[in-house]
Amino acid sequence: MGSLICIKNNKAYNTDPKIIDYLNPDYIYIPYEKVYNLNIKIKEKVIKESILLTKDNKNIYSPISGIVLGVTNMIINNQKVPCIVIENDFKETTKKISPAKKNIYNYQKDEVNKLIKEYNAFNKNLAGNLMLINGIDLEIYEETYKTIISKYSSEILETIDAMYDIFKCHKCILAIKNNDSKIIEKLVYQIGTYPNIELKLMPNLYPLGHKDILIDELNLLKNNNKIIYLTIEDVLAIYNVLRKKRPITEKIITISGDAIEKAKVINVKIGTSLKDILNNNINIINDDYKIIINGLLSGYEVESKDVVITRKIKSIFINSLDQEEAKECINCGLCHRKCPVGCDVRNNYKLDKCINCGICTYICPSKINFKDRVVKK
Numbered sequence: 001m002g003s004l005i006c007i008k009n010n011k012a013y014n015t016d017p018k019i020i021d022y023l024n025p026d027y028i029y030i031p032y033e034k035v036y037n038l039n040i041k042i043k044e045k046v047i048k049e050s051i052l053l054t055k056d057n058k059n060i061y062s063p064i065s066g067i068v069l070g071v072t073n074m075i076i077n078n079q080k081v082p083c084i085v086i087e088n089d090f091k092e093t094t095k096k097i098s099p100a101k102k103n104i105y106n107y108q109k110d111e112v113n114k115l116i117k118e119y120n121a122f123n124k125n126l127a128g129n130l131m132l133i134n135g136i137d138l139e140i141y142e143e144t145y146k147t148i149i150s151k152y153s154s155e156i157l158e159t160i161d162a163m164y165d166i167f168k169c170h171k172c173i174l175a176i177k178n179n180d181s182k183i184i185e186k187l188v189y190q191i192g193t194y195p196n197i198e199l200k201l202m203p204n205l206y207p208l209g210h211k212d213i214l215i216d217e218l219n220l221l222k223n224n225n226k227i228i229y230l231t232i233e234d235v236l237a238i239y240n241v242l243r244k245k246r247p248i249t250e251k252i253i254t255i256s257g258d259a260i261e262k263a264k265v266i267n268v269k270i271g272t273s274l275k276d277i278l279n280n281n282i283n284i285i286n287d288d289y290k291i292i293i294n295g296l297l298s299g300y301e302v303e304s305k306d307v308v309i310t311r312k313i314k315s316i317f318i319n320s321l322d323q324e325e326a327k328e329c330i331n332c333g334l335c336h337r338k339c340p341v342g343c344d345v346r347n348n349y350k351l352d353k354c355i356n357c358g359i360c361t362y363i364c365p366s367k368i369n370f371k372d373r374v375v376k377k
């Protein structure tokens with residue numbers, strides 16, 4: 001791998017350190033792919049956590065109780081996609097479920113994987129002998145993982161330790177950044193109870209939060225290690241699924257940027273529209289803004305606020321429009337030299353290795369934007 005870079009934190013974004021709940025939107029939008037079987041009809045009442053769509057034992061659950069209004073187009077991954085619209089009745093009616101095990105250490109591997117799939121925690125089947133937990137927010141000004149660790153440190157440590165035990169791992173690493181003294185202090189205070197968890201403090205370099213880069217930097221692909229890779233968000237989802245036996249219907253995201261008054265980390269229902277989140281939680285101070293999903297460097301711009309919050313969204317940036325225009329390439333070679341995987345984006349060379357980190361665009365003194373060339377969505 002090539003060199004990692006230090007991104008200058010040159011804009012003082014003012015972030016609220018607490019997670020704010022916004023769990024009562026008027027409407028929820030659930031992407032509807034025709035390959036799924038539809039379990040509902042228009043005008044039908046649905047309860048929270050009822051199954052809306054199914055395919056090959058994969059279920060899509062309703063995050064709210066309410067009435068099915070129909071289908072409308074919304075933005076998902078920068079494309080217009082038909083979505084089922086559910087109008088919230090704000091009752092949060094739900095069904096009774098069979099109780100979960102009191103002690104999460106008592107689950108077996110197969111049971112854990114079954115519950116992760118059944119309750120839609122994430123799309124992975126866990127197997128391996130070395131567990132790596134990524135607690136590093138990939139992008140500058142993204143505070144999602146950091147805030148989750150701060151709020152749920154005991155739940156996270158208990159779950160990591162239980163997973164280490166259940167999957168009979170020989171090593172377990174929790175990687176976080178070395179520049180957040182509050183999180184480090186909190187974890188160091190509690191981690192004594194969990195001698196199996198090795199806390200790794202990583203330098204504040206980009207893109208260390210990328211899975212492949214982190215594995216490479218920690219030199220974990222040796223001795224035939226089979227890695228169970230989880231993000232902090234995955235760990236929290238496992239905790240919820242094992243402890244409560246309920247589907248995952250909420251998502252924690254960072255909303256930041258220089259066109260808003262205060263950056264916030266918000267817990268929202270999956271399927272909430274960005275328009276609702278902004279209208280009810282964020283004070284926009286500059287109307288000439290652009291919306292960037294999942295990071296200033298590696299993210300992508302969207303044209304409309306009709307974006308729906310899905311599992312894949314970690315952060316949303318509301319940033320003032322750029323004034324600077326691109327100039328001619330001066331052949332400085334920085335875009336090639338600083339690429340962490342050795343791509344030469346000027347000459348379209350080896351772009352299949354591109355991890356979409358955005359360093360080439362960030363580093364270019366001529367402000368040339370390579371995003372269209374390298375972005376793989």
Ligand code: SF4
Nearest residue numbers: 339354355357358360
């Ligand atoms: S070519 Fe891809 S991997 Fe290389 S710096 Fe650009 S975005 Fe990152």
Ligand code: SF4
Nearest residue numbers: 329330332333335364
């Ligand atoms: S960083 Fe920009 S100016 Fe330098 S070689 Fe690459 S494209 Fe040209």
